[in-house]
Amino acid sequence: MDGSCNNKLNPTWGMSFTRFNRLIPANYDDGYYAPRRARSGKTLPLARVLSRILNPDKKIIDKKYTALVMQWSQRGFLKCFPAETNCCSEKGKLVRDPAKYPLCYPVLVPQDDPDYGKSGIECFNLFVRSNTDVDSGCTARGGVQNQLTGTTHYLDMSLVYGSTDKEAASLREFKRGRLLTDIRGNQEWPPHGDTCDKKAEVCYRTGKYSL
Secondary structure (H helix, E strand, O other), X not given: OOOOOOOOOOOOOOOOOOEOOOOOOOOOOOOOOOOOOOOOOOOOOOHHHHHHHHOOOOOOOOOOOXXXXXXXXXHHHHOEOEOOOOOEOOOOOEOOOOOOOXXXXXXXXXXXXXXXXXXXXXXXXXXXXXXXXXXXXXXXXXXOOOEEEOOOOOOXXXXXXXXXXXXXXXHEOOOOOOEOOEEEOOEEEOOEOOOOOOOOOOOEEEOOEEO
16 A cells, blocks of 8 residues: 555665655755755746746647656656645735745735736745645654655555545445445536645545645
């Protein structure tokens, strides 16, 4: 259930709540955990600015990639173990200074943003930094903090079935191996969750997260 014992020589490999392995060395600004800067030493461009430049509001038909790439990329992102830190209020106001809260790294909205600038929205709490080995009381490996996975390391649908016995039990009907479901529109769906964005039309309770 937790991904352990898939490798007899290294039984902890692939377990949930363990460190990710890095393909390239960490590149923190302070060499430990602070978000990196540009080579000039200045802060990097805001995500909203880059989004408008790199993803303009026009139809682009890609000959190589489909929406499936986005779906699997999103799955990889969700495997992280996000810290429970709200940097923005429900109205999009910055409530914590990112400089004083290491886990606070919201998407900031520039004042001239064509979509949100006039609405007074200052930020989005979309990308809270994930918990690390140091946050969990472990020693930083390699002299830097390392992110933890919230699910197993395998493509085993643990996001649906859970990564611990407790999570799995909360999702099961204990009849004929079935999962709990809700009936909506004469169809079975995952049970309702209560941890999604309040604006979400529907929220499913699955595995580690609500989707």
